[in-house]
Amino acid sequence: MEQAGEFLLSKIARGDGHGENSPYFEGWKAYEDDPFHPIKNPNGVIQMGLAENQLSCDLVQEWITSNPEASICSVEGVHEFKDIANFQDYHGLPLFRQGVAKLMGRTRGNRVKFDPDRIVMSGGATGAHEVTAFCLADPGDAFLVPTPYYPGFDRDLRWRTGVQLIPVTCESKNNFKLTKKALESALEKAKEDNITVKGLLITNPSNPLGTIMDKETLKMVVTFINHNHIHLVSDEIYAATVFSHPGFTSIAEIIEEEDIKMECDRNLVHIVYSLSKDMGFPGFRVGIIYSYNDNVVNCARKMSSFGLVSTQTQHLIAAMLSDDEFVQRFLAESARRLAKRYGIFCQGLRQVGIKCLQSNGGLFLWMDLRPLLKKQTFEEEMALWRVIIHKVKINVSPGCSFHCCEPGWFRVCYANMDDRAVQVSLARMRGFVLQNKDVMLSSKKPCSPRNLMLPRNLMLSFSSMRMDDFLMSPHSPIPQSPLVKATT
């Protein structure tokens, strides 16, 4: 019986290519076992490992209340139910594609137009990336991916396609900016290993960095892929989360630039988009592939049959995105709220000496805890992470899960919670760091040997904590850390 349960399955089913053992997902489990709730479970783990955008959901709810006919499941819109529920054309509802094309233009400052006939839908960005990989690469082929990168790529692009990902090293010394040298070095290495590189995958704005790529870097990228005849997939699912200057530049704009236009073969350029982050609808599974290559559009559209967007959802989104006034207001207000939240977090951390990479997009901070590591190793990073998640009770994500080349960086998501949870999490983080103030001030000082799982220098009791350490915080006069609670 055991044999049938396991050994008669496919290699994919028996393998661990899904990557669910990564710390990124391990942290989610810790949260799920003991989730924070302000009243029901105030000492629970706060989920800061989830890049959700919940800050402007009220605007959408207002719109729905004012536009009940936009839904086929309201008294006002039910007359359209039959036609919509039965629509299963993989081209999608024309108004849906038009709405998404318009949104893509708007989130790129209307400096470039998108053709609705090139909009291919898919099951979230997850499905979009897999479909793109299936279209562009054979098993064993590879994509170059600058680090640090979203851990889900290891699943989305590799798991069922057999495609490989080759990291392109980016470093803190130049704020993790992608360089030509790093690209060439990764490509060279792949050639030495006899691996066929079929493309380069960039994420702009970056997850986990929250930074945007500047025009010069994007031009370098376009030149690089054309020179080497490989594809470029630009993941732009955080386009509308950019909240301050300089604004976001899409690859769609770069390939229109005079000096690039001539040298660029557009057949090589593909964009992955989604409404999960920019609009805050991850549950609706709206992923988009926008390709300049007709063959990819055709093939991806056929593949979209495996992950079409529910027509109930297409219909709603078509109506919502056709309301120009609403979309404009939503995007502006969403950016304003994200900027505010980013500011609160950055300032709160800075006051206790924690630095973050300067960024202006995404739904997260890239937090530098290198001073808290005794040795600059990934073992130490994991040990610190386990303290943060199990003792400080905040689920942040360690840099290693993003394939970061330097230990000590952590991604902190800040847009998936309300103001109250923000204050609790900041207080916990600040309390924790203040207890390790000496370490923060001088990370070089010698420490005694410690348990790798729970480094002793990070296990200081909060009982010795001075209240004024907290009172100097502009946000959290009363520390909420469960560690504090447990020791006082």
Place this chain on the structure above:
Amino acid sequence: MEQAGEFLLSKIARGDGHGENSPYFEGWKAYEDDPFHPIKNPNGVIQMGLAENQLSCDLVQEWITSNPEASICSVEGVHEFKDIANFQDYHGLPLFRQGVAKLMGRTRGNRVKFDPDRIVMSGGATGAHEVTAFCLADPGDAFLVPTPYYPGFDRDLRWRTGVQLIPVTCESKNNFKLTKKALESALEKAKEDNITVKGLLITNPSNPLGTIMDKETLKMVVTFINHNHIHLVSDEIYAATVFSHPGFTSIAEIIEEEDIKMECDRNLVHIVYSLSKDMGFPGFRVGIIYSYNDNVVNCARKMSSFGLVSTQTQHLIAAMLSDDEFVQRFLAESARRLAKRYGIFCQGLRQVGIKCLQSNGGLFLWMDLRPLLKKQTFEEEMALWRVIIHKVKINVSPGCSFHCCEPGWFRVCYANMDDRAVQVSLARMRGFVLQNKDVMLSSKKPCSPRNLMLPRNLMLSFSSMRMDDFLMSPHSPIPQSPLVKATT
């Protein structure tokens, strides 16, 4: 430039594994180019190639009108919008899984219970079949599939997985019933060809036959797969379309039978389900994998990330399926309406001498036009099909697209249209056949050589048609065939 557009793509993208060149899809295109509309385009092609269930949509619309709070996009339900729009757990909403499990039990007469924790969602049955194939088989491995079978299987199970399908021949002489001999012969042949067979895929109720499998056949199937240590995937997406006795028997019931229970390794048994046919929501993309194998449940659930059901849709369906009284009424009324429609079509065709395979489920008839073929070849079948689609202007699907081993059979879908379109299509079909009455009465009589594309004996002008041929029809006193219109 051409190189990049095509040659830098994957083998999958460059190949034709999608199967869109099959006549099954070709017929859809003919319909799309000239779709019938009772007022706007009364001479257009009538779509009878689409297995949609539109007969009971009014009941769902009534329910929605009475339950506006079931939607997160109504004034009454919008307070749940944020939680639902942000929910992206691949386990799905618990109430959704409970509702689907309950529906699966009910459509099987509540003779067997389904465990909500074994319900895995996917992007329609399309996604469910692909995920199952990815879990069970490696590239090059094969599934046995009794013919005739749904053409989409060639795409769903094979295209991106590299899995093969091996036909198991079923014949008209025993009403296309699956036999042990046919299974053993197909398996033997595969062994000779050094192909690893990983499973057997059955469709019960059958698409395109509309028939159900009897208990003895199902027991034989379970014994066969256990004896050979291969998986059994039972596609039961038409479970609730069975409209007359004997009722539907699920594989879930068979494996509970005393004489089967002991010998059956449940790890080998998997069911594919969907709400597209039974409830009539193909646009909502609700596919279900129900596996008795824990490893498959776990792996399929992870794979479902590529085709999750929109939470907007999950939420609606959870509410609808929790209304026992509604579900019971819907299923009973839907079966009643399907039975009535089936009766009208069968009778209408029988009166002009067209026989259909006796069936009691599905959304289609399996029509026997062998008497209209001069020679019993698939070339003749295709020639006849082209006349039907381009001259009679009805898009039915030829048997060859279902891998039927005998030429001359056609699938006719009858539940995707209103009563008016039914009468028009019946009148066209009857008019066409009456013009070939001699052929129907004596299919053996010699004919002159003819053009393969448009056989001359089927190109008789309708101008010679006798009105009383039509007046004897109980349904269509005035023929609506565009051929008639063009010649009178």
